[in-house]
Amino acid sequence: MTVIAVVPGDGIGPEVTDEAVKVLDELQLGLDFDHLDAVNATTFQTTGTGLSPSDFERIRSARSVLFGAIGAPGINNSEYGRGVLIKMRFALDLYVNHRPAFLWDARLSPLRDDRRRNVDCVIVRENSEGLYVGVGGRVRADTPDEIAIDEEINTYHGVSRVLDYAFSIARRSVCLVDKSNAVPNGGRLWQRCWRDAVEGRPDIDCSHLYVDAAAMKLIADPSAFDVIVTNNSYGDILSDLTAQLAGGLGMAASANLNPKTGFGVYEPVHGSAPDIAGQGRANPVGAILSAALLCEGIGLGKAAAAIRAAVSSALAAGRCTPDIGGSLSTREAGAAIRAELR
Amino acid sequence: MTVIAVVPGDGIGPEVTDEAVKVLDELQLGLDFDHLDAVNATTFQTTGTGLSPSDFERIRSARSVLFGAIGAPGINNSEYGRGVLIKMRFALDLYVNHRPAFLWDARLSPLRDDRRRNVDCVIVRENSEGLYVGVGGRVRADTPDEIAIDEEINTYHGVSRVLDYAFSIARRSVCLVDKSNAVPNGGRLWQRCWRDAVEGRPDIDCSHLYVDAAAMKLIADPSAFDVIVTNNSYGDILSDLTAQLAGGLGMAASANLNPKTGFGVYEPVHGSAPDIAGQGRANPVGAILSAALLCEGIGLGKAAAAIRAAVSSALAAGRCTPDIGGSLSTREAGAAIRAELR
Ligand SMILES: CC(C)[C@H](C(=O)O)[C@@H](O)C(=O)O
């Protein structure tokens, strides 16, 4: 039996995760779900811990994880987020954050130029180092003379393995995005690893952009990109940008992966959205497409393709939530996708 | 006599700076121009220095600086850029990077939704610390075990003064953009300074977004923003994004300011664009609007307004370069704007 840990989390997390689990159930893939319902803001507030050691063990012993979203108003979301999401990424060495962006329906594009509207790219975000290492400190903390230091740490090991992954999934091209003209040490390292990686792949069209230029170019012509590979911080920003260009956060899926162990944490890119929680308005597509990525990650490529085809048909028929022009509730939108699977 | 140092630089820098100087000349403002033509890639390559001590002295003793662009293919642009642009920002403590974005003509917007197309905001970018401090180093450099460290340094002094500036120019609202949910020390400091600043300004509508959400929201509805204040790195990215939403880099102006001394380095946001250099195709508007910012910075508000009105009329008449739908050369576009001044 393949065990999938399910972490619904807070806000709209449980609503959308429910729909994703039902889609996987529908496909009868022989998956066993271990529901970790105690990973949430209330637990964090009462125990001070985002992820208890026993919950972490259940996660680690699963085949992979289906994650909803965490975060709630009025709590220390930095500590909470670092204690759950970033903890999983680092402790399980999920060094790739794979974020595909695909424009399912041209009407969802915010862009005017229909020749350039098309989005079909993957942001490969380094997910285990960079500005997210949590190394640093404060001098004269909480005084008017405070100095706050956060270190961005990049390693040859970390950069070269994420570049390898980017090339392993590229269909046409890989674009490196960095800021090597301003951030000297990491910039130089990324450039060196990049030169080495490019040399081994004459079959792939390779290019480089500084992050500011990349942001502009993504708006000017998203259709130009296939794979974009970048560091943890720029990947965070650019993947939200591409998600927006592909119809908004409601549709965006992601995979936190260790390609070597095959372990992954799969999550919609949207957060817990407390403002619309409990109203049945959340779009389940991001969570359902994350389930498709999960299938792919555990060797169920056919199931992944089936889920995507079902999403595509349901969207084409306008059977979706209001954020993308439909009038269905979260549950109805999930049911519409499951109906396409039958 | 008020002396303005003029640094044309490389690529299209000289072409566009020329037009900006001619606009200032036309207005007969009693400005004296000190041309520093030796600040360029050739000098950097032969001497290894971006800015010689004597050039730096000429810059420092001027009232302000009109800057073109630097950068050339095949040289170490990181060292060169850090040696000129970043050197000026840091050595002259130009702690504000003021980057207005204004959509002069709705036809230039890349966005589809005409209710939300409007862009009239200013990115206030911290310009003297953050990830640009150049502090850090490399362990086991140039080996397969390399560790590269770049420190992001934020200080109470630096953060609070840039927030002060943001509030000083706000008309309706200020939005703080940070990543305090992931980058703990600087995040906490920005949040603390922000709470203090907000308290003093009940008249201004204050909001906060994480940088990933800010990038999305800028595409979804740029008209929602007045002043955005953020750190050096996010300001770099978001200001290119807003420039693109306001018609592209050709139009974007910026001011590197020390609001206390009144000194400024004014530069178009576009770079040296070596691919179109010498062809008369560069758009001079970014440089000319930077000259308008310069006028404002040295107390010539009427001249600034006159330049902007002239730009507006020339654009409305379609008298502009091909990148924004016209058919004029750089010189002709400059002349068209000057003609409006008469
Ligand atoms: C050239 C580069 C170092 C610079 C920066 O990042 O500050 C530029 O992109 C800018 O925005 O002025």
Ligand SMILES: CC(C)[C@H](C(=O)O)[C@@H](O)C(=O)O
């Ligand atoms: C919640 C936050 C810390 C997280 C990140 O920045 O990694 C989120 O924005 C994401 O992209 O998964």
